[in-house]
Amino acid sequence: MKYALFLGCMIPLRLPNLEYATRNVLAEFGVELVDMREATCCPDPIGIRNMDYLTWLAIAARNLAVADEMGLDILTLCNGCYETLKTAYVTLTEDAEMREKINEILAKANREFKGKAKVKHLLEVFYHDIGLQKIREMVKRPLEGLKVAAHYGCHILRPSEILKFDDPENPRKLDELVEALGATPQQYEMKTLCCGAGLRNVMSEYSIRMAREKLVRVKEAGADCMVVACPFCFIQYDMGQFEIRRLTKERFDIPVFYFSELLGYAIGLSPRELGLGMHRVKVDRVLKKIR
Amino acid sequence: MLSEIAEKIQICVACGTCVGGCLVSRLDKRFRPMRIIHTAVVDVNRLINEPSVWLCSYCYICSERCPKAVEFPDILTRLRNYIAKHGNLPAAYKMLLANISKHGTALELDEFALMEREEYGLPDPSPSQETIKEIKSIINTSGLSVFIREG
Numbered sequence A: 001m002k003y004a005l006f007l008g009c010m011i012p013l014r015l016p017n018l019e020y021a022t023r024n025v026l027a028e029f030g031v032e033l034v035d036m037r038e039a040t041c042c043p044d045p046i047g048i049r050n051m052d053y054l055t056w057l058a059i060a061a062r063n064l065a066v067a068d069e070m071g072l073d074i075l076t077l078c079n080g081c082y083e084t085l086k087t088a089y090v091t092l093t094e095d096a097e098m099r100e101k102i103n104e105i106l107a108k109a110n111r112e113f114k115g116k117a118k119v120k121h122l123l124e125v126f127y128h129d130i131g132l133q134k135i136r137e138m139v140k141r142p143l144e145g146l147k148v149a150a151h152y153g154c155h156i157l158r159p160s161e162i163l164k165f166d167d168p169e170n171p172r173k174l175d176e177l178v179e180a181l182g183a184t185p186q187q188y189e190m191k192t193l194c195c196g197a198g199l200r201n202v203m204s205e206y207s208i209r210m211a212r213e214k215l216v217r218v219k220e221a222g223a224d225c226m227v228v229a230c231p232f233c234f235i236q237y238d239m240g241q242f243e244i245r246r247l248t249k250e251r252f253d254i255p256v257f258y259f260s261e262l263l264g265y266a267i268g269l270s271p272r273e274l275g276l277g278m279h280r281v282k283v284d285r286v287l288k289k290i291r
Numbered sequence B: 001m002l003s004e005i006a007e008k009i010q011i012c013v014a015c016g017t018c019v020g021g022c023l024v025s026r027l028d029k030r031f032r033p034m035r036i037i038h039t040a041v042v043d044v045n046r047l048i049n050e051p052s053v054w055l056c057s058y059c060y061i062c063s064e065r066c067p068k069a070v071e072f073p074d075i076l077t078r079l080r081n082y083i084a085k086h087g088n089l090p091a092a093y094k095m096l097l098a099n100i101s102k103h104g105t106a107l108e109l110d111e112f113a114l115m116e117r118e119e120y121g122l123p124d125p126s127p128s129q130e131t132i133k134e135i136k137s138i139i140n141t142s143g144l145s146v147f148i149r150e151g
């Protein structure tokens, strides 16, 4: 298995610990990653798309063209990148007129969208390409007794007719992955609620209150921790707990894991190899529960 | 551009499903996806100075549940493009564009992340000057560069 690694912005520039954990975990599964040295911001599915749809599509198409040239499918670590790149891929594959328009713009940068490279989210690679069976075999430290609340995030599920990853109202693939690690997927109310990251820069109070809505329900359900598959969701729920404390005086103390970290721990990697010391809400208490 | 969405807007049956599932609507009664659609039907220019237009978080719950497949977030994208062209765009988005045009990424690599990357032995993630030139040429063709000068 070999992919063009699309890092995006948030993970390499703000959360390198998640990149480090993911690279280490994928190496254990024998997955080969080739860095996309010529890639740029995906670009983000809200800001740039809101300014000018065509520019957004063209920059995304340029990233896809880079992977076309590499002859590899793209692996993304972020829901935002996934939504942007996959939407661009689907739009340009299905709409010939738009494809021509975008390729005209790309020609000025000596690029061409060919539609060969497919876009895959990290969870798709784990669930479909590696598979639950292989993951179960690799687990050396089953996460027995750990109640994990899975947060999928919006842009891996919706719009479902484009992304086609899982059931948009009742997703289960991340829960199955959690189960494969020996942990118990903790169900909770309103699982598909948005983390609020989309409003972080324009209306931060709402963004914090949106994150709070989910944390309240996760806490009520009695989960030990949360697992996410996107760096934006990660920041919303990890650092967000301190922002909520400032705003409403509530304290949640729910450790948040990015999926590679939880998987890495279950297959026997050390907290150091997973960069687990970088979390705002400390994870030690949860790890002790496993040992 | 707006004629593309006019038709879609007309099929809304005002059932309110989009409002019911919307977390932002729950936090702020001034924000109603249905109301934005109806205002756009009457006169899209009324939205130019309407702050609530910028409150959608793009979670796509409304469009997923809409019985008429109105696809509010996609309509809103076109509306926001129109509003942006008429001079009203949140400063945060202008900054985002300025960053992408300058660095190729939405954020700058700060010293803390750089140190952390070195400690982990991770490669330099910064796009090359050649790559940034390509991105600039794309941004220039769209006329978006006007926001960079403002931002």
Ligand code: SF4
Binding pocket: B011, B012, B013, B014, B015, B016, B017, B018, B019, B034, B037, B062, B065, B066, B067, B068, B069, B070, B072
């Ligand atoms: S759910 Fe669809 S049809 Fe119903 S009010 Fe909202 S946009 Fe209109």
Ligand code: SF4
Binding pocket: B018, B021, B022, B023, B024, B025, B033, B055, B056, B057, B058, B059, B060, B061, B062, B063, B072, B073
């Ligand atoms: S996409 Fe926007 S309007 Fe629709 S439910 Fe989400 S926040 Fe509300």
